[in-house]
Amino acid sequence: MTVTDPCGAGDRLASAAALATAGGALPSEAVQAGVVAASEFLARGGAAGYAAPDRDTGRGLDRVDRVRSAGGTVVATGGCFDLLHAGHVATLRAARALGDCLVVCLNSDASVRRLKGDTRPLVPQADRARVLEALEPVDAVVVFDEDTPLAAIRGLRPDVWAKGGDYAGSDLPEAALLDEWGGQAVVLPYLDGRSTTALLTTAAERSRR
Ligand SMILES: Nc1ncnc2c1ncn2[C@@H]1O[C@H](COP(=O)(O)OP(=O)(O)OP(=O)(O)O)[C@@H](O)[C@H]1O
Numbered sequence: 001m002t003v004t005d006p007c008g009a010g011d012r013l014a015s016a017a018a019l020a021t022a023g024g025a026l027p028s029e030a031v032q033a034g035v036v037a038a039s040e041f042l043a044r045g046g047a048a049g050y051a052a053p054d055r056d057t058g059r060g061l062d063r064v065d066r067v068r069s070a071g072g073t074v075v076a077t078g079g080c081f082d083l084l085h086a087g088h089v090a091t092l093r094a095a096r097a098l099g100d101c102l103v104v105c106l107n108s109d110a111s112v113r114r115l116k117g118d119t120r121p122l123v124p125q126a127d128r129a130r131v132l133e134a135l136e137p138v139d140a141v142v143v144f145d146e147d148t149p150l151a152a153i154r155g156l157r158p159d160v161w162a163k164g165g166d167y168a169g170s171d172l173p174e175a176a177l178l179d180e181w182g183g184q185a186v187v188l189p190y191l192d193g194r195s196t197t198a199l200l201t202t203a204a205e206r207s208r209r
């Protein structure tokens, strides 16, 4: 293999090793996974093997397809993302750092209503999607109407499914689906004290003053 441009190989090794560790691999196994990923990355021409994302057309599922066909890592996350806060941004940034693109599976308004009650969402799905698409870590948003993102995930077949730290300690139901194609479900750190519910409660209290 003629190594043309090693740039990015270290990041590739580190992200693959981190993912392997998150999946329970031993340090030696994680390093091995990282070396394999970095080798495959270089074999495909390294960073130069990726088409430069065109900000006009580089967003959206076409970018996800390009990353996948170049052998990159597709990361997906999901949620309601009603009133956005720093915890959401922390999870989106951490999820994006696990791979080469990030897709957000977004609950539709009807789905949010069934999940979180008739008073939710405050922000309609079209605006929730627009806000998410404007964030640097987000490459695409897929709105789903079901109670769970399982059908959307099956269609996307991401390498990684990530949720925020409020799911720490719980078995993500998406993990079994990712297992079908060797993907991994991971829980990311939680930013204490941030939640849409807390924002709504504070707003209601302040408005009564
Ligand atoms: N404080 C936080 N730190 C990190 N990730 C978070 C935090 N709050 C939510 N997330 C993550 O953001 C995604 C969307 O979650 P969601 O929209 O339910 O946020 P929320 O603030 O918990 O909303 P709600 O209060 O209405 O339940 C999920 O993956 C969730 O794990």
Ligand SMILES: O=P(O)(O)O[C@@H]1O[C@H]([C@H](O)CO)[C@@H](O)[C@H](O)[C@@H]1O
Residues within 6 Å of the ligand: 078, 079, 080, 081, 107, 115, 146, 147, 148, 149, 163, 172, 173, 174
């Ligand atoms: O914004 P939330 O409440 O984190 O989003 C929910 O997440 C659920 C989670 O993926 C289960 O593991 C999902 O089932 C539900 O549809 C909401 O997206």
